[in-house]
Amino acid sequence: MTIKQELNNLDNYFAIQKIRYADRFDVEYDLDESVLHSLIPKLILQPIAENAIIHGVTDIGGKVLIRIKAYAKNEYTLVIEIIDNGKGFDTKKSEKADTLSGIGISNVADRIKLQYGESYGLFITSLVGQGTCCRLIIPKQTYEEDKG
Numbered sequence: 001m002t003i004k005q006e007l008n009n010l011d012n013y014f015a016i017q018k019i020r021y022a023d024r025f026d027v028e029y030d031l032d033e034s035v036l037h038s039l040i041p042k043l044i045l046q047p048i049a050e051n052a053i054i055h056g057v058t059d060i061g062g063k064v065l066i067r068i069k070a071y072a073k074n075e076y077t078l079v080i081e082i083i084d085n086g087k088g089f090d091t092k093k094s095e096k097a098d099t100l101s102g103i104g105i106s107n108v109a110d111r112i113k114l115q116y117g118e119s120y121g122l123f124i125t126s127l128v129g130q131g132t133c134c135r136l137i138i139p140k141q142t143y144e145e146d147k148g
Contacts, residue, residue: 001039001040001041001042002036002037002038002039002040002143003031003035003036003037003038003040003070003078003080004036004037006040006042006043006044006045007029007031007036007045007068007070009043009045009046010045010046010049010068013046013049013050014027014049017050017053021053021057024057024062024063024064025052025053025056025057025063025064025065025066026063026064026065026066027065027066027067027068028065028066028067028068029067029068029069030067030068030069030070031068031069031070031071032070032071032072034072035070035071035072035078035140036070037142037143038078038140038141038142039141039142039143040078040080040136040138041111041112041115044108044111044112044136045068045080045082045136046104047104047105047107047108048082048104048105048108048122048134048136049066049068049082050104051104051105051134052064052066052082052084052086052132052134053066055084055086055087055132056084056085056086056087056131057086064084064085064086065084065085066082066083066084067081067082067083067084068080068081068082068083069081069083072140073137075140076139076140077137077138077139077140078136078137078138078139078140079135079136079137080135080136080138081133081134081135081136082133082134083131083132083133083134084131084132085130085131086131086132087128087129087131088126088127088128088129088130088131088132089126089128089132090126090128091124091125091126105122105124105134108122108136109121109122112136112138116138116139120137120138120139121136121137122134122135122136122137123135123137
């Protein structure tokens with residue numbers, strides 16, 4: 001699945017969640033057009049977005065902003081970030097940052113490591129009172145490259 005296809009799925013998910021959560025969050029995109037046709041695993045972004053909505057909307061009470069960024073770190077590496085301005089959490093109080101975030105986030109991290117190896121993955125940074133950044137780092141692949 002391409003990033004563009006996955007983002008279309010995410011837009012549909014956000015539309016449903018905006019109804020469920022009474023429009024208590026906004027979404028902004030910062031996308032490098034050159035990476036939109038890069039391949040990523042299916043349903044890799046939704047659990048992260050879901051986490052941002054659930055924890056952000058229920059924890060800060062106001063409107064949450066979710067920013068999605070996609071860019072090439074270099075010619076071989078792709079980065080996708082889902083950043084929210086929720087309450088954040090203290091990563092030092094948790095053995096692993098992703099244990100606080102639930103099964104969906106752990107599943108994403110495991111899937112990336114299994115598919116691409118230990119040098120890739122999901123990296124979570126968070127500051128109490130400032131929000132959370134979930135950064136996916138995967139190899140940059142396009143459909144044309146995979147056709148052989």
